[in-house]
Amino acid sequence: MCLGIPGQIIEITDKDNLIAKVDVSGVKRPVNIACIVNDEHPVENCINDWVLVHVGFAMSRIDEEEAKKTLTLLNELGEIQEEIAAMNASQVILEN
Amino acid sequence: MKYVDEFRDPIKAKALFNEIHALKDKIKRVDNKPLQLMEFCGGHTHTIFRYGIEQMLPDWIELVHGPGCPVCVLPMGRVDDCVTLAERPDVIFTTFGDAMRVPGSKKSLLQAKADGADIRMVYSPLDALELARKNLDRQVIFFALGFETTMPSTALTVLQAESEGIENFSLFCNHITTVPTIKAILDSPDMQIDGFLAPGHVSMVVGEKPFEFVAETYDKPIVVTGFEPLDILQSIWMVLKQLAENRCEVENQYARIVAATGNPPGLDAISKVFELREFFEWRGLGSIDHSGVKMREHFSGFDAERKFSVPNIKIADPKSCQxxxxxxxxxxxxxxxxxxxxxxxxxxxxxxxxxxxxxxxxxxxxxxxxxxxxxxxxxxxxxxxxxxxx
Structure with a gap:
């Protein structure tokens, strides 16, 4: 929960509500980007940003190298599998 | 140093270990006892164990693993409250998976689910909100737990629910706060912590300033720390260096993620939705003043504690459990x-x-x-x- 997981913003799906589609290790899911948007970095500029995603919210912009390092760490801690499983399980609930 | 080769940069890791060893005689220790450094955050604890950092440190340094795992400090009474809410026939109870197996006095959420309660594990509070949109005839409750790291997510979800006028969504708010907890640890007579590693992602939200009291009032060094094994080693070295030089400051080892001012939009959402509770009950630590938040009056329609009756009974931990x-x-x-x-x-x-x-x-x-x-x-x-x- 506290480590978060890196992902890359691929599309802004709901500009008014600041929702983007983010690719997290191959899983694409809606993520709220309110915490990484400001006057200097408006919504339009967020595409392709690497972000640290905590429970569906992008909490920090990171560079690609940091993203890769963090993914390696999460993999070694066994947490990447847990996060991805949680995301997938959540999507199944929503589709039903 | 059986694990040192696993570090992403073994040369740097070895250099840091050497630097740490070299500080031994420069730090005053009471009665030659080991120094106790506390990593507050459960994420740090996990890294420390996975990479065997504790075994690699010299015997004059002891790591104390702090209470910064929200699931671990959840008292049984609150789990019972969750079960009570979840067993209401009109409720879909949603939670992060971590909380499912925490024992209550009668059962865990996992057991309640097996007994027929509609409990669903979700990845995000946003997913709980989506369930509310799709099940207008049911009350969807999200079990909000975690430190400041997860508070912006639940606060923003409530603000979203309000703006859409979704009335069947509420939070069972059990968020806890870091600063009053560190203060309680510092005030506790049976604890003698010499320095702290501050939680990286809590700091990402709240910034550095809230930790200044540790250095200023309690004269203890504190270093905001990342989650890589090298981050942790470097922070341990930074704390020791402060001790050796008789300095007490908030230093930021994790500046690549943590801004000194934290995350303004996140903090803004938190202060809109939440206010401090007078006290919050922790498993193992007892009651700590101002260590939790509740929802502001304005959001009472989204507050499961106000909307439903919650027993809120205090249950003592099992006697044999320490x-x-x-x-x-x-x-x-x-x-x-x-x-x-x-x-x-x-x-x-x-x-x-x-x-x-x-x-x-x-x-x-x-x-x-x-x-x-x-x-x-x-x-x-x-x-x-x-x-x-x-």
Whole structure:
């Protein structure tokens, strides 16, 4: 929960509500980007940003190298599998 | 140094270990006792165990694994409240997966689900909100837990629910706060912490300023720390360096993620939705003033505590369970009477065994179990001998 997981913003799906589609290790899911948007970095500029995603919210912009390092760490801690499983399980609930 | 080659940069890791060793004679220690450094955050605890950092440190440094795992400090009474809410026929109860196996006084959420309650694990509070949109005839409650790291997410979800006028969504708010908890630790008479590693992602939200009191009022060094093994080593070195130079400051080792001012939009959402509780009850630590938040009056329609009746009964931890002493660093996890016997990750009795971020689960999974149990037996023999001699 506290480590978060890196992902890359691929599309802004709901500009008014600041929702983007983010690719997290191959899983694409809606993520709220309110915490990484400001006057200097408006919504339009967020595409392709690497972000640290905590429970569906992008909490920090990171560079690609940091993203890769963090993914390696999460993999070694066994947490990447847990996060991805949680995301997938959540999507199944929503589709039903 | 059996694990050092696993560090992403073994040369840097070795250099840091050498620097740490070299500081030994520059730091004053009371009665030659080991220095106690506390990593507050469960994420740090997990990294420390996974990479064997503790075993690699010299014996004059002891790491105390702090209470920063929200699942681990959840008292049984609150789990009972969750079960009560979840068993209402009109409710869909949603939670992060971590909380499912935490024991309540009668059952865990997992058992309640097996007994027929509609409990669903979600990845995000946003998913709980989506369930509310799709099930207008049901009340969807999200179990909001976690430190400041997860507070912006639940606050923003409530603000979204309000703006859409979704009335069947509410939070069961059990968020806890870091700063009052560190203060309680510093005020506790049986704890002698010499320095702190501050939680990286809590700091990402709240910034550096809230930790200044640790240095200014309590004269202890504190370093905001990242989650890589090298981050942790470097922060330990930074804390020791402050001690050696008689400095007490907030330093930021994790500046690549943590801005000094934190995350303004996140903080803004938190202060809109939440306010401090007078006190919050922790498993093992008891009641700590201002260590939790509740929802502001304005959001009472989204507050499960106000919308439904919640028993809110205080339940004492099982007597044989010593989570509290472990959380305070009074005993090591393997010294607990039930560690590895009646309390295991498969059937946890205490919360520190439930989460992979809990100190007991970490010792169980990454430590040498037979060796630890033998050590406990030896320690008990020594204590018994001492007692009969006295």
């Amino acid at each position: 989570c509290g002493e472990v959380l305070k660093g009074v005993i090591r996890p393997w010294e607990c009477k039930v560690f590895g016997s009646s309390c295991t990750p498969e059937i946890p009795m205490g919360a520190l065994m439930v989460s992979t971020e809990g100190a007991c689960a970490a010792y169980y999974n990454f430590g040498n179990l037979p060796e630890l149990l033998a050590k406990r037996k030896q320690k008990k023999l020594n204590n018994d001998t001492e007692e009969s001699a006295a």
